[in-house]
Amino acid sequence: MALSKRIINLETESAFAILAKANKLASEGKDIINLGIGQPDFPTPKNIQEAAIKAIKDGYHGYTPSNGILILREAISEMIYSDHKANISPENILITPGGKPTIFFCSLIFGGEGNEIIYPDPGFPIYRSMINFSGAKAVPLKLKEEDNFEINLDELESLITKKTSLIIINNPNNPTGSFMNKEKIDKLVKLLEKYSHCYILSDEIYSKIIFEENLMPSLLKYSSIKERLIILEGWSKTFCMTGWRLGWSVWPNKIIEYANKLCVNDHSCPSSISQYAGLEAIRGPQDEVNNIVKEFQKRKNFVHENLNKLKNISCFEPGGAFYAFPNISSKGMKGNDFSEIALNEKGVALVPGTSFGDSANDFIRISYANSLENLEKALYRISSI
Numbered sequence: 001m002a003l004s005k006r007i008i009n010l011e012t013e014s015a016f017a018i019l020a021k022a023n024k025l026a027s028e029g030k031d032i033i034n035l036g037i038g039q040p041d042f043p044t045p046k047n048i049q050e051a052a053i054k055a056i057k058d059g060y061h062g063y064t065p066s067n068g069i070l071i072l073r074e075a076i077s078e079m080i081y082s083d084h085k086a087n088i089s090p091e092n093i094l095i096t097p098g099g100k101p102t103i104f105f106c107s108l109i110f111g112g113e114g115n116e117i118i119y120p121d122p123g124f125p126i127y128r129s130m131i132n133f134s135g136a137k138a139v140p141l142k143l144k145e146e147d148n149f150e151i152n153l154d155e156l157e158s159l160i161t162k163k164t165s166l167i168i169i170n171n172p173n174n175p176t177g178s179f180m181n182k183e184k185i186d187k188l189v190k191l192l193e194k195y196s197h198c199y200i201l202s203d204e205i206y207s208k209i210i211f212e213e214n215l216m217p218s219l220l221k222y223s224s225i226k227e228r229l230i231i232l233e234g235w236s237k238t239f240c241m242t243g244w245r246l247g248w249s250v251w252p253n254k255i256i257e258y259a260n261k262l263c264v265n266d267h268s269c270p271s272s273i274s275q276y277a278g279l280e281a282i283r284g285p286q287d288e289v290n291n292i293v294k295e296f297q298k299r300k301n302f303v304h305e306n307l308n309k310l311k312n313i314s315c316f317e318p319g320g321a322f323y324a325f326p327n328i329s330s331k332g333m334k335g336n337d338f339s340e341i342a343l344n345e346k347g348v349a350l351v352p353g354t355s356f357g358d359s360a361n362d363f364i365r366i367s368y369a370n371s372l373e374n375l376e377k378a379l380y381r382i383s384s385i
């Protein structure tokens with residue numbers, strides 16, 4: 001039997017493999033601190049849980065429209081207006097099972113042989129995996145420590161060709177925690193305006209987890225690129241809902257029809273129960289989200305300060321998400337070896353930088369979605385590596 005040639009190009013997300021290994025070691029009685037997986041350690045807020053239970057009791061058990069229930073798309077449209085003063089019709093919004101399908105759909109729509117897609121490196125591993133799967137050329141845009149892992153605009157411009165069909169931006173960034181402010185995004189959009197043949201996928205899934213009272217400079221604010229902009233967003237990170245599988249995206253007029261057809265072909269519709277929970281998340285009280293962001297900021301300060309006290313480790317200060325990306329090159333080993341020792345000998349699960357791209361050999365990713373007490377213990381344990 002001949003398998004599809006494309007399936008051979010499909011990669012994976014090693015954070016899941018590390019989670020499985022950490023859980024196995026924990027089930028064998030080892031004391032493991034998990035700083036590997038990128039999910040908030042807080043439970044989904046109670047009001048959201050209750051909205052889901054009510055949806056079940058109220059009989060919302062069936063299929064919904066493939067693009068999601070109208071009331072939820074309306075709520076997102078209102079939230080976008082209130083956050084960014086941008087008018088986005090509910091008809092341009094898709095609700096999907098998590099944020100990942102938006103990457104999948106973009107790769108299928110803008111990929112294929114002959115096209116080139118620019119993606120951040122280091123970056124969320126699914127970008128490269130899906131671009132290669134589609135048959136397009138995956139073009140890494142190196143994010144460098146000396147630029148605070150922000151996009152270097154000259155470098156980006158040098159990678160754009162006539163074949164570039166899509167440019168992927170991720171702000172705040174996984175795995176580095178880097179955050180590009182409005183001044184930087186203004187310059188980025190100026191550059192993007194020059195290349196009107198390129199679509200843009202802006203992955204803003206960490207948009208509400210930013211520190212120091214910065215405001216999110218969403219690409220939705222820029223009407224000049226509206227007709228070629230796709231936004232990836234969702235509930236997973238902001239509302240501690242990774243397991244509910246719920247995401248939203250914004251699509252331009254020319255593309256929404258294809259994206260919606262992919263929804264029908266792929267999953268029919270997102271979970272009806274999760275959608276009612278997602279509605280409560282957006283329309284209900286936001287105090288818990290605000291408290292969670294404050295807690296992440298406290299942990300960020302702790303992790304940043306204390307990592308930099310460790311011998312031969314340096315870490316730039318993250319501006320958003322819940323990741324730190326320390327440089328361990330002075331240890332005389334690569335991120336892979338460091339992570340192996342951390343898990344097998346010290347009981348700390350981390351992700352090596354190479355899981356996020358070829359340029360990040362000298363780094364490890366620490367997810368500080370864990371208690372301050374555990375973070376302190378984990379840093380103490382890795383201090384002896």
Ligand SMILES: Cc1ncc(COP(=O)(O)O)c(C=O)c1O
Binds near residue numbers: 099174242
């Ligand atoms: C940058 C980025 N984009 C997208 C996703 C996918 O999110 P979801 O779990 O909602 O599919 C993640 C998850 O880790 C992420 O870090």
